[in-house]
Amino acid sequence: MIVMKFGGTSVESAAAIERVAGIIRPRFEQRPLVVVSAMGKTTNKLLAAADKAAAGNLADALRDAEDLRGFHRTEAGKIIPAESTSAMELVLENNFEALESTLEAIATAGQITPLLWDEVCSYGERLSSALVALALPAFGLPAAHLDARSVLITDSRHTQALPLYSRTYSRFKEKAVPLMQGRVVVMGGFIGATADGVTTTLGRGGSDFSAAIAGAGIGADEIQIWTDVDGMLTCDPRVLPGGHLVKNISFAEAAELAYFGAKVLHPATVQPAIEKNIPVRILNSRRPEVSGTLIVADNVECRNSVKSIACKCDITVVNIRSLRMLMAHGFLRRIFEVFDRYRTPVDMVSTSEVSVSLTIDHTQYLGDIEAELSKIAEVTVVPNQALICLVGDALRETPGIAKRIFSALETVNIRMITQGASLLNVSVVVDGADLVRGVEALHQEFFRDLDPEVFQ
Numbered sequence: 001m002i003v004m005k006f007g008g009t010s011v012e013s014a015a016a017i018e019r020v021a022g023i024i025r026p027r028f029e030q031r032p033l034v035v036v037s038a039m040g041k042t043t044n045k046l047l048a049a050a051d052k053a054a055a056g057n058l059a060d061a062l063r064d065a066e067d068l069r070g071f072h073r074t075e076a077g078k079i080i081p082a083e084s085t086s087a088m089e090l091v092l093e094n095n096f097e098a099l100e101s102t103l104e105a106i107a108t109a110g111q112i113t114p115l116l117w118d119e120v121c122s123y124g125e126r127l128s129s130a131l132v133a134l135a136l137p138a139f140g141l142p143a144a145h146l147d148a149r150s151v152l153i154t155d156s157r158h159t160q161a162l163p164l165y166s167r168t169y170s171r172f173k174e175k176a177v178p179l180m181q182g183r184v185v186v187m188g189g190f191i192g193a194t195a196d197g198v199t200t201t202l203g204r205g206g207s208d209f210s211a212a213i214a215g216a217g218i219g220a221d222e223i224q225i226w227t228d229v230d231g232m233l234t235c236d237p238r239v240l241p242g243g244h245l246v247k248n249i250s251f252a253e254a255a256e257l258a259y260f261g262a263k264v265l266h267p268a269t270v271q272p273a274i275e276k277n278i279p280v281r282i283l284n285s286r287r288p289e290v291s292g293t294l295i296v297a298d299n300v301e302c303r304n305s306v307k308s309i310a311c312k313c314d315i316t317v318v319n320i321r322s323l324r325m326l327m328a329h330g331f332l333r334r335i336f337e338v339f340d341r342y343r344t345p346v347d348m349v350s351t352s353e354v355s356v357s358l359t360i361d362h363t364q365y366l367g368d369i370e371a372e373l374s375k376i377a378e379v380t381v382v383p384n385q386a387l388i389c390l391v392g393d394a395l396r397e398t399p400g401i402a403k404r405i406f407s408a409l410e411t412v413n414i415r416m417i418t419q420g421a422s423l424l425n426v427s428v429v430v431d432g433a434d435l436v437r438g439v440e441a442l443h444q445e446f447f448r449d450l451d452p453e454v455f456q
Contacts, residue, residue: 001180002027003223005035005189005211010226010285011128012040014078020132021139023226023288024184028141031180033218035189035211036132038124039075042068046099050120053106061103069096076131081138091130099123114158118191118201122149125188125207133186143184151175152192152213154200161192161200163213165272168192172217180218187214208269212280216272223273223280225265231282231293232257232264234447234455235309240439244447245456246293246308248300253307253391254280256424260310260347260389270295291456302454305398306446309439310389315347316363317382317415317429320373321355331376332356338372347387348418348427357416359387359429385415386435389427390442396423408445412438 004027006020024032038046049064069092080088102119106112112120125148133145151171154161179185189207192200202209208225215223232254233243249257251274258265264282273280274297283292300307322331335356339346342365349358360366366381373379395401405426406414416429430438447455 001031001033001177001218001220003035003211003215003218003220004032004226005207005224006037006226006285007207007228008037008040008042009228011036011132014075016285017075017079017132017135018139019285020226021136021141023285024136024141025139028184030221032184033146033176033180033214033220034132034184034186035207035214036125036128036186037189037207039072039128039131042071042124042127043121046120046124047117049103050106050112050117053103054110054112056107056110058103058107061107062100065096065099065103072127072131076135079135079138080131084134084137088131088134091127091134095123095127095130115198118158118161119199121201122188122191122199125191129186129188133184136184136186141184142182143186144179146176146179146185146187148187148189148191148210149193149197149199151187151217152210153195154192154202156194156198156200158200160203161194163192163202164195165213165216167195168213169217172214176214177218202268206268208265209272212269212272212278215278216276219276220278223278225269225280225282226285227264227282228284228286229264229282230284230287230290232295232308234307235439235443236311239311239436240443243443244450245290246454247291247456248294248296248454249307250299250393251280251295251297252424253300253393254295256389256391257308257310260312260387260391260425260427299393300454302392302394303451304392304446304449304454305394305401306390306392307454308391309442309446310391311435311439312347312361312387312389313432313435314383315359315361315385315387315429315432316366317357317359317385318366318369318373319355319357319380319382321378321380323377334376335373338369341372342369344369348416348429350416350418359385359416382415384432385429386432386438387427387429388435388438388442389425390446391425393424395419395426401426404445405442408441409438412441 049061053061136143153167189210232246235243280295
């Protein structure tokens with residue numbers, strides 16, 4: 001058994017779904033469970049409609065919903081066989097009737113509560129999964145639809161729900177595995193439900209996470225993440241085009257890259273796979289012939305000390321200087337209690353005898369955090385920074401890494417540098433305007449000579 005996850009661009013149109021069917025067909029004997037995201041930009045359009053409803057403009061919100069209905073009917077109608085047209089209309093009717101009720105509830109409340117946010121966002125995956133399941137038989141693939149909310153059981157933390165793993169795995173064995181006998185099972189990613197049946201979501205980008213949970217639940221041989229890139233690259237193509245494909249990488253390295261900005265993989269994806277030791281493969285749905293990136297449990301030997309360079313833009317540096325000459329006992333605890341209280345994650349931390357510098361990328365509560373910290377310390381905030389992270393298993397054992405980094409960045413001002421506690425990364429913070437120049441210099445330094453066993 002395998003899990004195949006297809007993102008929004010992979011199912012954005014009738015032509016894209018036909019491509020997906022062509023990818024599934026040669027793998028049919030491997031008994032695939034297919035996880036799909038919402039079609040194209042559907043989730044963004046659902047949220048835009050919800051915003052209009054919350055602002056009191058219900059009529060426009062309902063018009064947006066009707067436009068989405070038309071889009072799904074048009075694209076699905078091109079590929080769903082005639083004998084399934086009535087089933088398609090029933091899917092559309094049921095989901096859009098429920099969506100209209102949700103938008104009316106938002107308009108009545110005058111706001112999008114976390115529960116309503118989850119409900120309105122869920123329709124994209126509910127629609128795409130049901131319609132893809134109806135379309136696959138037209139391409140010679142018998143299929144069945146599985147409502148993710150019946151198997152992926154979560155806590156009630158709306159918008160960022162966490163799976164209840166033991167219950168979820170039991171549900172997958174009970175409901176998904178029997179359906180997979182001679183059929184492609186299709187379910188939506190990103191969504192789940194509480195034990196009471198209330199719809200929840202795993203956070204934006206959570207379809208990868210859903211695929212990993214499904215893979216662990218059914219005991220898959222491999223989890224495949226089909227996206228619009230060839231796999232993990234040696235640098236972010238949005239920052240610096242021309243990176244090399246990383247053919248093999250460890251779970252630990254992949255998790256580090258995902259956390260530090262590699263958008264090809266959701267940061268939470270690898271955890272269920274690690275626990276069940278299931279390899280994850282990143283593949284390109286537009287170039288299925290490319291072997292992609294295989295992520296495995298064991299360290300991947302490589303003569304290059306760095307496997308890839310990740311980066312995060314729009315980072316904010318917070319400098320905190322003790323009002324005393326030396327930091328008093330408990331000073332660090334008081335600092336991090338403030339960030340914890342405002343649920344603001346910290347990426348990098350650097351300390352000295354009298355000061356702490358740290359980086360955040362969520363600034364929603366920055367004003368409140370700064371006000372609280374100012375009671376115990378001098379605080380300065382430096383916005384518009386960028387974090388560059390070099391990741392590799394061999395970093396911990398390779399002397400001279402810092403020298404090579406500083407030499408490559410000799411014309412770039414480095415504001416912070418730290419080696420991660422995992423020993424798998426070295427990260428630097430630079431001005432946002434220097435990001436491209438910094439990544440290009442580091443890429444030239446560390447990827448001049450490539451190990452052909454690891455890179456392509």
